Amino acid sequence: MYESFYQLTRRPFPAAADAPYYFPSAAAESSRSTLRRCLHRGEGPALLIGGPGLGKSLLLKVLAEDLKAERHISFLQCGRVCSRRALLQALLYELGLPYRGLEEGELRLSLVDFLRSSHDDRQGLLVFIDEADTLPTRLLDELRLLTNISSQGNSLVGMVLAGGLTLEERFASPRLASFNQRIAARCYLETFSKAETAEFVKFQLEESGAQRSLFADSAIDSLSQVTGGVPRLINQLCDHVLVLASLGSHKQVDASGIEEAWADLQQMPGPWTTSQEAFSAPSGDGGVLEFGSLEEEGEMPHSVKFPSRIMEPPKQKRSEMDADSAATLRMSAAEMEFNPESPFKPEAELEFISAVKDPFDESFANEEIILDRYASLSEARGSLKQVQSREGVEIASLLEPMPMMVESNHDSVAAVDVVMPPYARDEEIVSRHVRKTAAPTPADDRDILIIEDPAAEAAPTRSRRREFRRLFSSLRREHA
Numbered sequence: 147m148y149e150s151f152y153q154l155t156r157r158p159f160p161a162a163a164d165a166p167y168y169f170p171s172a173a174a175e176s177s178r179s180t181l182r183r184c185l186h187r188g189e190g191p192a193l194l195i196g197g198p199g200l201g202k203s204l205l206l207k208v209l210a211e212d213l214k215a216e217r218h219i220s221f222l223q224c225g226r227v228c229s230r231r232a233l234l235q236a237l238l239y240e241l242g243l244p245y246r247g248l249e250e251g252e253l254r255l256s257l258v259d260f261l262r263s264s265h266d267d268r269q270g271l272l273v274f275i276d277e278a279d280t281l282p283t284r285l286l287d288e289l290r291l292l293t294n295i296s297s298q299g300n301s302l303v304g305m306v307l308a309g310g311l312t313l314e315e316r317f318a319s320p321r322l323a324s325f326n327q328r329i330a331a332r333c334y335l336e337t338f339s340k341a342e343t344a345e346f347v348k349f350q351l352e353e354s355g356a357q358r359s360l361f362a363d364s365a366i367d368s369l370s371q372v373t374g375g376v377p378r379l380i381n382q383l384c385d386h387v388l389v390l391a392s393l394g395s396h397k398q399v400d401a402s403g404i405e406e407a408w409a410d411l412q413q414m415p416g417p418w419t420t421s422q423e424a425f426s427a428p429s430g431d432g433g434v435l436e437f438g439s440l441e442e443e444g445e446m447p448h449s450v451k452f453p454s455r456i457m458e459p460p461k462q463k464r465s466e467m468d469a470d471s472a473a474t475l476r477m478s479a480a481e482m483e484f485n486p487e488s489p490f491k492p493e494a495e496l497e498f499i500s501a502v503k504d505p506f507d508e509s510f511a512n513e514e515i516i517l518d519r520y521a522s523l524s525e526a527r528g529s530l531k532q533v534q535s536r537e538g539v540e541i542a543s544l545l546e547p548m549p550m551m552v553e554s555n556h557d558s559v560a561a562v563d564v565v566m567p568p569y570a571r572d573e574e575i576v577s578r579h580v581r582k583t584a585a586p587t588p589a590d591d592r593d594i595l596i597i598e599d600p601a602a603e604a605a606p607t608r609s610r611r612r613e614f615r616r617l618f619s620s621l622r623r624e625h626a
Contacts, residue, residue: 147389147392148388148389148391148392149354151392151395152356152360152388152392153355153356153357154351154354154355154356155354155355156353156354156355157354157385158350158351158353158354158356158384158385158388159350159380159381159382159384159385159388160381160385161381161382161385163201163203163204163207164204164207165204165207165208165210165211166353167204167350167353168201168204168205168208169201169345169346169349169350169377171338171342171346172342173334173335173336174201174205174335176333177194177205177333177334177335178205178208178209180192180331180333181194181205181209181306181331181333182209182212182213184304184330184331185209185213185217185272185304185306186213186216188270188300188301188304189330189331190293190301190328190329190330191289191290191293191304191305191306191307191325191328191329191330192305192306192307192329192330192331192332192333193306193307193308193309193313193314193317193329193331193332193333194206194306194307194308194309194333194335195308195309195310195311195313195314195332195333195334195335196308196310196311196334196335196336197310197311197335197337197376198310198376198378199376199377199378199379200335200336200337200376200377200378201335201377201378202276202308202309202335203223203276203308205308205335206221206274206276206306206308207221209274209306210272210274213272215268216268217268217269217270217271217272217304218241218266218268218270218271218272219240219271219272219274220236220237220240220241220271220272220273220274221240221274221276222236222237222240222273222274222275222276223276223277224276224277227281227285229285230250230284230285230288231249231250231253233285233288233289234250234253234254234257235248235253237257237271237273238253238256238257241257241260241271243256243257243260244256257292258295261295261297261302261303262295262297262302269302270300270301270302270303270304271302271303271304272303272304272305272306273289273292273303273304273305273306274305274306274308275289275305275306275307275308276308276309277308277309278307278308278309278313279309279310279312279313279316280309283316283319283321283322286316286322286325287321287322287325289305289307289325290322290324290325290328292305293305293328314332317329337374337375337376338370338375338376338377338380339370339375340366340367340370340375342375343366343369343370343373343375343380344366344370346377346380347361347366347369347380347384350384358397359398360388360391360397360398360399361384361398361399362398362399362400362401364400364401365387365399365400365401365403365404367401368401368404368405369383369384369404372404372405372408382411383404383407383408383411386407386410386411387399387403387404387406387407390403390406390407390410391403
């Protein structure tokens with residue numbers, strides 16, 4: 147757009163990173179030499195760490211151009227790969243190998259077979275991964291496994307991982323301890339200083355065929371100040387200011403042009419001053435810095451000098467401040483220290499409840515009532531008629547302890563001891579057991595056990611047994 151006006155052979159400040167636009171700054175050259183040595187000697191993986199816009203992608207492309215005659219190159223420009231299969235497919239795609247319709251194991255074997263049976267003069271593979279800090283841990287571990295591929299004691303895969311400041315923190319994780327031990331170099335990129343910013347602008351213009359300097363010294367100072375020395379912002383701002391300057395047929399850009407271009411990029415109103423030298427803080431008591439009036443929407447700032455703004459706004463005489471307005475702006479020390487109470491209440495307040503109060507005796511705005519479907523059954527169980535069977539009664543009688551009756555042929559009858567279970571402590575249960583022991587009603591006389599005195603002279607005969615049975619039968623009839 148402005149190349150013909152300034153007689154340039156190419157666009158000096160492109161938006162995308164390209165190897166011909168590489169500027170050899172101090173930090174970039176130090177990192178480039180270290181990474182090139184590490185890859186050329188096969189020392190191991192390397193890290194390139196830097197903030198956004200410092201030229202990490204550009205440096206990777208420069209390294210790829212320098213080493214493409216020695217090794218095969220696989221450049222992954224986007225680190226957001228979802229799976230190991232996608233990672234291997236991306237590597238094979240960069241090498242021009244088939245990658246569709248293959249499983250993960252087949253992709254890995256295809257890559258290993260290519261590295262070990264390559265008939266080209268280039269031996270090995272160099273993998274450049276941009277935005278590596280966005281890769282999941284499992285994919286970083288897959289990259290570590292790729293560095294294990296070797297032949298005759300030499301590693302066949304070299305690797306450079308570029309990313310933000312969080313990349314180094316990722317490798318501090320214990321899960322990547324093995325990969326962290328293999329890192330051979332760590333390189334860091336920095337922002338440009340004021341001198342490097344001037345050299346960068348001059349270098350790009352000379353490489354683009356500029357015959358004269360297009361930026362004044364004041365413009366370089368303002369450029370370094372507003373961009374902070376970030377190469378991406380410098381390229382963006384310089385390209386935009388040259389567009390505005392070419393529309394106004396200006397042969398050189400000054401500080402006011404930098405201010406206007408920056409305000410236009412950030413969608414901010416331009417300052418009142420027309421140059422950076424005249425732009426200084428006011429000496430009044432209030433210390434107010436004015437950036438123009440916002441009363442009229444179509445008013446343009448006074449710093450506009452290019453025809454891209456169509457015309458310079460007419461100069462308006464500002465009315466003097468009256469006494470009431472001046473008194474309003476003056477604040478005493480007591481007023482400045484005044485700290486009014488905020489009308490907003492905190493979102494949550496702590497209320498300490500006494501320990502005596504029941505914490506469950508509270509009402510909530512949203513309560514969920516839970517119905518017990520079996521509560522009615524427990525209440526009606528006492529009124530229901532219980533069903534008993536003969537088998538159930540017999541089983542219950544077997545479970546209860548039965549007393550043992552011991553009789554003797556002496557006149558005195560031994561006392562009957564009733565052994566109660568440990569859980570039988572109720573008076574009703576004890577009385578029920580006593581009644582059963584006092585009036586046993588055996589169904590058959592054959593179950594009667596007769597124990598006589600061992601000192602008896604002779605054994606009981608059958609007739610005596612009949613006598614005992616008749617005796618017990620008569621006793622039973624009397625009690626019945």
